[in-house]
Amino acid sequence: MLALPTLLGLCTLGPACAQPTDGRVTKYLQAAGLCPVGEPCAMTDEKRKALEATIKSTEQWTPVPVKVQPGSGGTPPSDAIVLFDGRNLDAWVSANDHTPAGWLVKDKVLTVVKSAGNIETRQSFKNYQLHLEWRIPQDITGEGQGRGNSGLFLASTAAGDAGYEIQILDSWDNVTYVNGQAASIYKQAAPLVNACLPPGQWQSYDVVWTAPIFAADGSTQSPGYVTVLQNGVLVQNHTPLAGETVYMGKPFYVPYERAPIKLQAHGDPSAPISFRNIWVRELQGPS
């Protein structure tokens, strides 16, 4: 048991810690309701125990957070599910027919094959933290939505482009509608800032996705929320989603429980983009 002055942070740990005489203990006793304000206040064993109990009552000791070894030099944290580490596409399938994913893996880099369509993870997720790196080709051509277009679908709720899309696009020097530029929630929310790097450089998305919650009757109890850092810069801050991404009209929710994560093979004629270092950590969320 620490001496009370040490417990209160009034003394550093050491061989001797005398009772401070500057009135700070009295103030603690008064704050804890153990002495009336403005009157002399003598410490007793009973008050000491009551004060210690008051201090301890706001300490939480369990549950103890699980230890996770953070990644370093581009490696994922120890508890991450690796979705792509440069070796193969075993964690992915075609989003349309669930056959093996037909994108190109070469030199530890994953490149979109537009004719093969969207790909999605074999595994389904609910709430998670995700890391993904993407690169627009240095010699990219085109303009607007036709310049390095891809996308990260936070939940692939059906085939095609169904789900919630965080836009991937060359927005370094390329004008388009702001809720369709890189790091937008497509057609819903522009990014807070444009944190894009030039074509040819690797860029990162770090995403925290809190999935929407649906009632038994299919109504939406809570919207989905997404936080995104692009290249370490906050671009979406716990932004609520109005529903699934739609190209035309207003977003709407379709109830789901768990869903794959999807990457987009966009049909524009510009050169295909590439990905690397994709991992996810499942999170407990509200329920």
Ligand code: MG
């Ligand atoms: Mg897109």
